[in-house]
Amino acid sequence: MIPPNPVVSAVVVLGFVALLYAVEALDVVAGGALDANGVLPRNFAQWDNIIWYPYLHADWAHLTNNAVPLLVLGFLATSGGIAQFLQVTAVIWLTSGLGIWVFGQPGPHIGASGLVFGFLTFLLVRGLFARSPRQVVVAAAVFAAYGAVLWGVLPGRPGISWEAHLFGALGGVLAAWGVARDARAARKGAGTSLGA
Incomplete structure (x- = not known):
């Protein structure tokens, strides 16, 4: 689905990637000194690294691998408006970061791939939770383009934070459920009439 204000959506997503x-x-x-500030699992002294770990990347190639899908999936994730997009992003960001902190392998975890996996699963399951045929069509197109990436939620190559991928994906499912629940509540509220 096209965002309600595509220009604003593009500016927000491009601005984040530019940052x-x-x-x-x-x-x-x-x-490369900033890379040490990633999420350090079970380290209470640096738990706040959850706040900025998606900003950090090992090198330009790592960043570019995340930036391209972030631009596409992030733009599509703004279809519910910027306020909803920011809420979805926060849920994915925190779920991924906390999942890494609790379950991650030792060493700093960095990169925006948790957001990529979160936006991907958000877009894939949002239509199912919302029971929206249009969103299911978008999900099918997104799956056709990026579905193979989902294998990244499983342990694989050393040095790749599959935990960020897995918990980012779970955050996307959680965000999709929350968005659909809120939409149903709003529809029920709009249909309620109060007596004088």
Whole structure:
């Protein structure tokens, strides 16, 4: 589905991705020092790294691998409006970060791939929760383009945070459920009439 204000949606998503590139440029200047600030599983002294770990990437290739799907999936995820998009992003971000912190392998976990997997699963299941044929059609198109990526939620290559992928995907499902629940509640509320 097309966002209600596609220009604003494009600016928001492009702005976020541009910020990722700016942070990576700063990291290059700092000799890669920022990468140590990823999520450190079960480290209480640095739990707040959950706040900024998606901004950090190992190198330009890592960033570009995340940026392209972020642009596409992020734009599609704004179809419910910017306010909803920010809420969905927060749910995915925190679910992925907390999942890494509790269950992740030792060492810093960095990168926006948790958001990529979250937006992907949000778009895939939103139509099912909302019982919307149009959203199911969008989900089918998204699955055709990115469905193979879902194998990344399983342990695989060393150095790849499958935990970020798995919990990002779970965050996307949680966000889709919440959006559909709120939409149903709003429809019921709009249909209620109160007596004087």
